[in-house]
Amino acid sequence: MSRDWFGCTAHEISDALRSGAVTAREVAQSCLDRIDAVDGRVQAYVEVWRDEALRQADAADARIQAGTAGPLTGVPVSLKDVLCTQTGATTCCSRILEGYRSPFDATVVRRLQEAGAVFLGKVNMDEFAMGSTTENSARQVTRNPWDLERVPGGSSGGSAASVAADETAISIGSDTGGSIRQPAAFCGCVGMKPTYGRVSRYGLVAFASSLDQIGPLAKDVRDCATTLNVICGRDPHDSTSADVPVPDFTEALTGDVGDLRIGLPRECFTEDLSDVVRGPVIQAARTLEDRGATLVDVDLPLLRYAVATYYIICTAEASANLARFDGVRYGYRDPDAKNVQDMYVLSKSRGFGPEVQRRIVLGTYVLSSGYYDAYYLKAQRVRRLIRDDYARAFASCDAILMPVTPSPAYRLGEMLDDPLQMYLADIYTIGVNLAGLPAISVPCGKSSAGLPIGMQLVGKAFDEATILRAAHAYELHAGIALGRPALAG
Amino acid sequence: MKEIARSDVEYVAALAQLKLDDAAADRLVGELGEILAYMDLLNELDTEGVEPMMHALEVTNVYRDDVTAPSLPREAALQNAPRTDGAYFLVPRILDQE
Numbered sequence: 001m002s003r004d005w006f007g008c009t010a011h012e013i014s015d016a017l018r019s020g021a022v023t024a025r026e027v028a029q030s031c032l033d034r035i036d037a038v039d040g041r042v043q044a045y046v047e048v049w050r051d052e053a054l055r056q057a058d059a060a061d062a063r064i065q066a067g068t069a070g071p072l073t074g075v076p077v078s079l080k081d082v083l084c085t086q087t088g089a090t091t092c093c094s095r096i097l098e099g100y101r102s103p104f105d106a107t108v109v110r111r112l113q114e115a116g117a118v119f120l121g122k123v124n125m126d127e128f129a130m131g132s133t134t135e136n137s138a139r140q141v142t143r144n145p146w147d148l149e150r151v152p153g154g155s156s157g158g159s160a161a162s163v164a165a166d167e168t169a170i171s172i173g174s175d176t177g178g179s180i181r182q183p184a185a186f187c188g189c190v191g192m193k194p195t196y197g198r199v200s201r202y203g204l205v206a207f208a209s210s211l212d213q214i215g216p217l218a219k220d221v222r223d224c225a226t227t228l229n230v231i232c233g234r235d236p237h238d239s240t241s242a243d244v245p246v247p248d249f250t251e252a253l254t255g256d257v258g259d260l261r262i263g264l265p266r267e268c269f270t271e272d273l274s275d276v277v278r279g280p281v282i283q284a285a286r287t288l289e290d291r292g293a294t295l296v297d298v299d300l301p302l303l304r305y306a307v308a309t310y311y312i313i314c315t316a317e318a319s320a321n322l323a324r325f326d327g328v329r330y331g332y333r334d335p336d337a338k339n340v341q342d343m344y345v346l347s348k349s350r351g352f353g354p355e356v357q358r359r360i361v362l363g364t365y366v367l368s369s370g371y372y373d374a375y376y377l378k379a380q381r382v383r384r385l386i387r388d389d390y391a392r393a394f395a396s397c398d399a400i401l402m403p404v405t406p407s408p409a410y411r412l413g414e415m416l417d418d419p420l421q422m423y424l425a426d427i428y429t430i431g432v433n434l435a436g437l438p439a440i441s442v443p444c445g446k447s448s449a450g451l452p453i454g455m456q457l458v459g460k461a462f463d464e465a466t467i468l469r470a471a472h473a474y475e476l477h478a479g480i481a482l483g484r485p486a487l488a489g
Numbered sequence: 490m491k492e493i494a495r496s497d498v499e500y501v502a503a504l505a506q507l508k509l510d511d512a513a514a515d516r517l518v519g520e521l522g523e524i525l526a527y528m529d530l531l532n533e534l535d536t537e538g539v540e541p542m543m544h545a546l547e548v549t550n551v552y553r554d555d556v557t558a559p560s561l562p563r564e565a566a567l568q569n570a571p572r573t574d575g576a577y578f579l580v581p582r583i584l585d586q587e
Binding site for chain 2: 343
């Protein structure tokens with residue numbers, strides 16, 4: 001049987017591997033060939049691990065033969081360049097980490113490896129995960145597979161593009177303010193940010209530590225659930241990883257939503273939302289209603305304060321986290337430095353790109369003496385009010401359904417000169433990070449120009465199962481066929 | 490638009506150990522002014538008596554047993570250093586010579 005294995009979901013691949021229809025080596029080779037065929041145009045990968053992938057695939061085949069394979073054994077995975085890997089370099093797509101080779105693997109990487117996943121390589125991102133277009137990468141500009149003149153979103157743009165262009169089955173990204181869900185929406189794939197604390201961040205290069213979370217991007221909801229089963233759980237190496245039981249998330253995929261109350265926040269469907277997004281998102285809610293779910297109106301009155309709150313807190317934390325890149329122990333050290341002070345200043349100033357420097361300056365400003373109370377402390381107080389907002393909404397519903405983005409994917413360069421405009425477009429995704437909640441982005445349609453549109457389901461803390469159930473039921477019954485990107489010339 | 494002076498930007502950049510070139514400093518004066526003015530939106534909210542939320546999980550300190558365990562070997566810890574003598578990280582001179 002000959003198939004384009006590169007285009008298959010993880011569960012299709014896993015079934016075929018176990019039935020003997022294909023070997024993991026053939027699947028890996030199929031993906032590597034696909035990367036050769038399309039990545040010159042998409043530019044999702046910053047590093048392709050050909051030999052390593054085939055070695056891992058052979059090991060996976062041995063496990064399948066031995067009958068010790070799990071659902072991800074032999075499944076191709078790409079990794080956002082923010083995850084520490086002993087294989088290859090770990091650069092966060094920043095000049096300051098050019099050539100950095102991690103002496104250890106991130107916990108998620110180790111867990112996936114133990115599950116038998118086959119790593120195809122590292123994928124592009126906005127430098128240090130700061131951005132919404134992946135154009136802030138110091139490496140290359142990744143294109144949206146649906147329209148090569150548009151951005152894939154960000155910061156996990158390489159992850160989303162590699163899944164959408166069928167250059168991998170699954171990708172692992174990170175989400176500080178929407179960096180998994182927004183590119184998933186722009187590229188027509190499923191992206192999930194688990195509850196804060198669900199997934200160990202050991203080996204995730206930190207951007208904003210009270211917000212960062214690792215999660216999967218995949219071709220469907222089932223593959224997200226399967227990946228979560230592998231990557232979730234307490235890790236002694238990350239004291240913020242929660243000691244909460246991890247259920248088998250695939251058991252939630254029953255197709256039944258008859259008992260669910262889905263909340264629609266009034267504030268999300270105002271005139272700020274383009275009609276092109278509103279239509280499919282409302283239609284998605286109707287689909288769930290048709291399957292028996294109850295739609296209820298809810299309020300998130302503080303939604304309009306989320307962007308300001310988020311960009312104070314995330315830049316403050318970033319300015320502290322990125323202080324470690326001082327040219328002493330690793331990373332770029334400027335050769336012109338004559339003394340130690342020069343070494344710090346020149347290495348940072350020539351090593352960090354413009355958006356990272358902008359955020360460090362902003363974060364340092366809001367933490368500086370005289371402004372700390374007015375900005376940082378104020379934002380932390382509002383953060384609590386925002387979290388309370390979600391808690392109130394969840395008193396009358398089991399999941400919240402809302403848009404992911406105000407519009408489909410931007411043209412390349414469209415957002416580059418207007419940082420505030422770019423920040424404002426994060427309005428629907430960042431509240432979830434501030435409140436620490438799980439959320440999933442699922443494709444729900446296409447614009448007339450053929451660009452994918454996503455809808456978002458937000459759950460209660462540690463209740464990924466409910467939003468996976470709703471997302472899966474939607475996927476099952478919506479009858480949305482996005483098709484595949486044409487990837488013409 | 491919030492009034493941010495160029496000297497403010499340069500002062501904060503220096504705190505962050507960043508040296509901005511003229512064009513970057515000029516651009517940041519405008520951008521920071523615009524962004525900070527937008528953030529003043531939060532002043533609409535009365536947050537009197539609201540406890541600041543430092544973290545998404547209300548966790549307290551996590552302790553572990555005080556036992557030694559293997560840590561990163563010295564060689565691995567030094568492998569990415571721009572300069573090392575095999576035992577220490579080397580940096581340029583800290584104090585000026587007489």
